[in-house]
Amino acid sequence: MKFKDMPYKRVEMDEVRREYQQLMEEMKQAKSGEEQFEVHKKFYALSNHVSTQMTLAHIRFDVDLTDEFYAAEHEYYDKIEPEMQHLVQEYQKLLYNSPYRDYLEEKIGKVAFRNMELSMKAFDEKLIPLMQEENELKTKYNKLIATAKIEWEGEELNLSLMRPYLSHADRAVRRKAWEKYSAYFESVEEELDSIYDQLVKNRTEQARQMGYKNYVELGYYRMTRNSYGQEEVEKFRDQIKKYFVPFAEKLHDRRRQRLGLEKLSYIDEQVYFADGNPAPHMSPEEILKAGQQMYTEMSEETKEFFDFMMENELFDVLGRKTKRAGGYMTYLPDYNAPFIFANFNGTSGDLDVITHECGHAFQGYISGKDPIQEHRDITMETAEIHSMSMEFFADKWMELFFGDRAEDYRIMHGEDAAIFIPYGCMVDEFQHIVYENPEMTPQQRKEAWSRLEKVYKPHLDYEDNKYFGGGGFWQKQQHIFNYPFYYIDYVLAQTCAFMYKIKMSENREEAWESYLKLCRLSASKFYGEMLKEVGLEVPYEDGCIQKIVEKLDVLLDTTH
Template sequence: MKFSEMPYKRIDMEEVEKEYKSIIERTKNAKSGEEQFEIHREYYKFTADVQTSMELAMIRHDIDTTDEFYEKESDFYDEVGPIISQYENEYGKVLYDSPYRDYLESKIGKVTFKNIEIANKAFDEKIIPLMQEENALSSRYSKLIATAKIPFEGEVYNLSLMRKFQTSPDREVRRKAWKAVSEYFQSVTDEIDEIYDKMVKNRTEQARQLGYENYVELGYYRMNRNCYDKEMVENFRKQVKEYFVPFANKLHEQRRQRIGVEKLSYIDTDVYFTNGNPAPIGTPEEILAAGQKMYSELSPQTKEFFDFMMENELFDVLGRKTKRQGGYMTYIPNFKSPFIFANFNGTSGDVDVITHECGHAFQGYLLRDEEIREFADITMETAEIHSMSMEYFTYNWMELFFGDRKDDYLKMHLEDSAAFVPYGCMVDEFQHIVYEKPEMTPAERKAVWAGLEKVYRPHMDYEEDPFFGQGGFWQKQPHIFGSPFYYIDYCLASVCAMQFKVMMDEDFEKAWKNYYKLCNLSARDFFTNVIVEAGLNSPFEDGCMEKLVDKFEKKAFNR
């Protein structure tokens, strides 16, 4: 069914609560594992109905943040979401404590029960009011960013549409664009500080009410970290500092020479060529058509997937002034449909949507007929491997999007992917520090960010910009507000995707076979196990980073 034709109806919370109670009670009283599993099948259908309503409301609100109807629907789900979480946890506890646990584990997997254990550690009915307040704060930040109005060259733009000016080949245009963005953030930084300060204190209070010293442990549980811990992440960041930061510095120096500036400035961020970064050729419709051709040639499975997406209008990718910033893929259960949301802005990022977000959507499509929905319930670092690896698997088709600047795009993409890893780790370490010291003032948080810049991005020069130069850059990173501790997942996945790149350069068919296997494995096993089964080395292992950087340096510098 086409997205525009999918009917929306707000869930009836009285009916939802009644059904949850019925499922929970009947599961408790079941006389066998087989009976419990049959009830669990009813649970799949019921929760798919609930999730479909919630997803449709979220997507349509994001498409137009000024739509009054869907704004009210979004507010409603902010309120009832924690209550639904409460019932989810109650039901999970019944399964977890079932006398027929062995039978259930044989049906829905051991990962499911580890996830239930984690969910129980992350929730209690008493913190529902705090969770509702947290949701409202997150929505407030999202709306503030989405509705930014930035005057520039006689027009008014949002943040997403400013990006093409911030990466202009004309350095003076870039300078003016970054100044305009800085002035916008300077005008709202006090409000963002207020929102984030309330978020940090709110999340800290949730953690303490659940018996934790601070939000870090709770944040890990909220991210469903079921097979690695804070110490493993810290060791990963240590390797990044040791190997990726020096590699990234070499890439930035190569970029500096290429664009012909004496010293890299923040206004040169993401600028790779003197004649401008390669931009996609053609209209948004032509970009989507090129994507359809590319996926029809990559594999029979990707052809079927992309044709389905196009036929059912499951893309909303045009940038608009009242649209939420950013991009994502989500899944609408009752229609077995992935959905891709993005903001095309005339830059290479438009093509990244067709590769990155389609990597997510392809995995969702592959599991659309899987009865055991827990197998599709992947953790974020696994999900990001699907997307980041697809960016590399589609390298051979980039001429469709960039014409004779294909090679420039590939150089830019490889350099950008490698340089991202230190930035992502910086975001992660920043959040650890913030939540370990929740009493910090807004000014102290900005000082922490400025200090981390010197460690992870020593090339950055903010030229005493009154906003960015004072450690404010993090305020434009939405994950810090809405999804704490998410960003390290991108880094872990990036290291895995780079391993696929090395593998496909040696044997493309083998790499694709392993990637396809990883997509189908999804959450049938833990992240640390499925990546090994797909032929990858764990990014937590000492030595993994050193070997990878060595191979990527040879590519980046044509050795």
């Protein structure tokens, strides 16, 4: 069914509550594991329907933040989402404590039960008022970001539509763009400080009400870290500081030479070539058509997936002034339909939608065929492998999008992915500092960010930019406000994606079979176990990063 034809009806809380109570009663009355599993299939149907309706409302709000009907629906779901979570958890408690647990574990897997355990550690009904307040604060932040108005050459642009100018080939243009971009953030700095301060205190209070020392422990439970924890993440960041930061700095210096500069400025951070970054000079329709050709040629599975996406109009990619910033893939379970939301802006970022977000969507399409719904519940450090690896598998087809600048794109893409890794670790360490010290003032948070920049990005020079130079850059990073502790998942996944890039250079066919297997395994196994099964190493284990850097140093060397 085409997205525009998918019917929407508000999920009424009273009705859903009755249906869950009925399910829980049936679960209690069941006399065997087989009977309980039949009840569980009804849970699948109910949760799929609820999720589909809520997701439809979420997407339709994001595509136009001024739509009064869907704005009201979004506000409604912000309020009832914690109550919905409570109902699901009450149901899952019966499943978790079932006298027929062995049978059920055999059917839906050990990972599912471990995730239920973490879910119970992450939520309690008494948190609902605080969670509702948290949702309101996040919505306030997102609106502030999405509705930014920046005067540019006689018209008003939002933050997404400013991006082409931030990486413009003309240094004077991008300096002016960065000055206007940072001026907007400086104009709302106090409001951003206030929102984040309230979020930190809110989340800290949630953690304390659950009996935890601070939000870090609760945040890890909410990210469903089901097979590793803070110690492994810290070991991983230490490896990045030791091996990857010097490598990334080497890439920055190579970029500086390519740009013909004596010193890199913050305005040069997103620029890779003196004549400008390669960009797909194509209409959105042409980009989607080229994407269809690429996925048709890539494999039978990718052809089926992309044809389905196109036939059912499951893309909203045009940048609009009233559209939420950013991009994502989400899923409509009633239709086994991934949906991709993005803001095309004429940069190479448009191509990332066809590779990165389609990597997510492809895995969602594949795993949606699995009758065990829990297998779809992938944790983010796994989910991001699908997307970031697809970017590298797609490299072979870049001539379709960039013509004679395809090789420039491949160079930029490889360097950009590598340079991201220290930044992603910096975001993660910043969040650990903030939530371990929730009484920090806004100024102290900015000072902490500035200190981390010197560790992870020592080349960075903000010149006389007061806002960014004062430690404000993190306020544009939406994950810090919306999804605490998510960002390290990108870094772990990017590390695995580089393993696939290395594998491709050795045997492309074997690399693809491994990737396909990973997509099919979905969440049926634990993270480390799954990586080893498909022939990848676990990023936080000793020696992994050093080996990757040694191989990437050769693969990304453009000087020979």
